[in-house]
Amino acid sequence: MRKYEDIITAYIIILLLISLVGIFQSWSTALTIFNYCLISAVMTIGANIQWGYAGLINFGIMGYTALGGLAVVLVSVAPVPEAWRVGGINMLSCVGIIIGMIFLIRYVLKKITKSKKRNYLITAIILIGLLLLKIISGPAIVNIEAVDPAKTGFLGGLGLPVLFSWIVGGLLAAGVAFIVGKVALGLRADYLAIATLLIAEIVVSIIKHEDWLARGVKNVIGLKRPAPYEVNLQNTTWFIDLIEKLNSGKLNLINSLVDRQNTLNQLVIEASSVFVKLCFAGLFLSVVIILLLLTQKALYSPWGRMMRAIRDNEEAANAMGKNVVKQHLLIFILGSAIVGIAGAMMVTNDGLFTPGSYRPMRYTFVIWVMVIVGGTGNNFGAILGGFVVWFLWVQAAPLALFFIELFTSHLPETNAIRMHLIESAPYFRFLLVGLGLLIIMRYRPQGILPEKVIKQ
Amino acid sequence: MDFINALLLLLNYTVLPALTYGSQLALGAIFVTLIYGVLRFANFATGDMMSFGTMFAVLLTYYFQSKGINFGFLPTALLTIPFATLIMIFYMLLIDKTVFSYYRIKKSPPVQFAMVSVGVMFVTQAIIRIIIGTSDRRFLDGEKFIIKATEFKEMTGLNEGLTIKSTQVITIFITIIVVSIIFWFLNKTKTGTSMRAYSDNEDLALLSGIDPKKVVLITWIIAGILATIGGILYGLDKSYRPFVYFNNMLPIFAAAIVGGIGKPFGAFLGGYVIAFAEIFLTYAYKKFFSYLLPVNLMPDSMMQILSTDYKFAISFSILVLVLLFRPLGIFEGKRL
């Protein structure tokens, strides 16, 4: 069991840290952090498959996260019949046109040999297709977006259970990853990084600006959740009874009936929030565990060994007849799908979809820092990285505030520098994460839990 | 007459802005390409380094203004260029010494360098936000316009006015000067030739007695000049906002790759290719055609090929086409 000692110690430390937040701040905050740690962990599993198993740099994490979020809207929101009536047929025919274009291009690629003529033909198909799309979708989009724009103004979703959207999020991300991979995977590592970064930017800008799809920057709020609502819990007898029972010692000390009732109400409100978060934590934890089991199994399967062989020596693997391009595409799709699931989980957790909030710093680079800090190529490491870095990311501001107060305590309250620093406390998270990355890369380039620990 | 009006319209709303924006991208793209060519990595801290230099220009501009120092009808920010550039170069050399040099000596793969530059990006962004915050700042003073639309209309009697902003002229003018000096330096001086030699074939350059430390030093100095001036010009023309600078990295990368990464002159042209494509493809041509076509043929739509929301999509699409068909850049095989 020696080889697991490091892993267990590392996880105990981070869980203790989160518990400290529970004790000193509140359990609700601690659980929020814990849930986000779990979501981050799913993202890092996805990124780690691509980077750790295959050495692919995907700086497009943000795009797949956003696609996962989009899936939640498309699956769980109730359809808007009025919007479908005014523009549904046109939008569906657009989908038909796109599918038609794809088949036409495939047909051309198959039937005509590589030549100038073929290129012109494909260009013509694309241009005519785009023109058709624009003509057909244009008026429909105007109509759809005019349907009660303050509340809907989009087609809505399918009205299915929200958990279903996690799978759809994965599939959506996988689909886009397939196209991206086909185009970009032949590129050199650093070109791939730049290309994926740009593609993610485009995916997000489409989601942001195509209001008929998911309301764009007007956001979708009040999404369904796979857990009970706090308000409902607070009126449920068994829940109130449970809280009363759990806190009976404390409650019995209060004599006044009114005070007792007030305290109980307070406790129920707090507990309901904790209970909901625990439900989410349970769901997320199951996803993490399932993914961890699957990825670990894959890592030690012949396929995993082949992937690492390809990563460590692409030419040799190529020479041995391994289809590197195909394997890279596969792993690119798999990793992106997992990130898509995480994106769906996140939006489900938040209960709202805000396309404007997808920024590469938060959704691409921080995730990368998690993978590198945690341990490249090691799933336990990647998950740990998700926990550690997310914890630092959210706790950096209070930490910075504490140190600023400490070091400027000799200055008067109104000192300009002191006030400026206190105001800037939220930005210290960038400093902390950046320095963390630089220090780990310099002094422990394999990450906190290196790959070889479990290789032995 | 209508023809002249139509041309003026295009000049005013597409050519001039594209030349200006292209110049700003070009300076950044040469910066990216030099770092890539000489130090051999894609620098993801590009946008934030430009932001860093510009931040000092903004702060110094405020300081000069408070001291009553100004530059007449020109923006005060131009006076701050030497100081901001010096601070920028100092910061870059500090980062190189404490971060990048370690990996250079170890001969780390470019991927690792790129990842390290992400760390530098975070740290730089943190410093910027801690010092100046995240808000949008305008620091342009002096004359705003060289020619105003109304004046132009009165002068010429044309329907369509021409507005020339001083920042447009300043940007183009300074870019011409900076780029000329840099290309003169790279192509005509011994140090410049040794830099190109080092970028082309490092081992042979070492065998020829070229000092790598000096090459690295000069590269950062030029990078500092380009980053600061490019950043200041962009900030004067639009405004200074850290987040926007981070995002500008994307079209800048596209410009550098389109021009053939590692080739400074290619990057220079690449900047304009991206800028012209972005602006020409998102411009609404309705008014343009209203001058040229008879009334009964007037189009109903805006005659816009793509919504301005998709600027990034354009630089990206160009990038994908280039990467697929001419991975060495559109000027591949040409002497630049």
Added chain:
Amino acid sequence: MAFFEGNMMTGGYGDGPDIISSCTITANRGEIVAILGPNGAGKSTAMKAMLGLLKLKSGIVSIDGEDISELSPQERVKKGISFVPQSRNVFAELTVKENLEVGAFLRTDGISKVIEEIYDLFPILREKKDQIVGQLSGGQRQQVALGRALMIKPSVLMLDEPTAGVSPIVMDELFQHIVQVKKTDVAIIMVEQNAKQALSISDRGYVLVTGQNKFKGSGKELLNDPEVRRSFLGA
């Protein structure tokens, strides 16, 4: 004592096994010395050791009686030792003239005279002086590579397989150029695969086997030595 000597050199790459052991190569000015041997015999390694690209475990490299074993390759360049690698031996993106200028990077005096001398030696380079080297033919590139190395007016010129990948006609031409360079009082050491042709222009030759000196002698002696002929010259 010879002008340029690598005496009893032993060493390998990094912590790896020794590739050359007790290997000795010497050359005098105005002399062409060929290093021959089967693949993996350590020919290039011996040359790199003399250049300082490889750290020796034991042995001494000296030029004109001065021990330079501890000097870096750049410092050896300053001592007049020039090297033409086998591949990537020109700056492909620079012009012919710029290649020569970079070759003279360490010179502080006027270089236009030296460039003229190189043009006299390789007239084709004068014609193509403003062309990008990447656009020249293989043979012309090798001349640029030689020209670049000669710009410091070296006393020792080391060539790693100068004729690799060029056609037989170009090979003959190149060997003629090398002979011309030798006449300018330069010590030339070259590693060659085309043993027969190399020996025919060499004053002396070394045959290395598994990193050790196996045979040595004048070009003629080696060409006529039956054992050398049988094992290395394929006749």
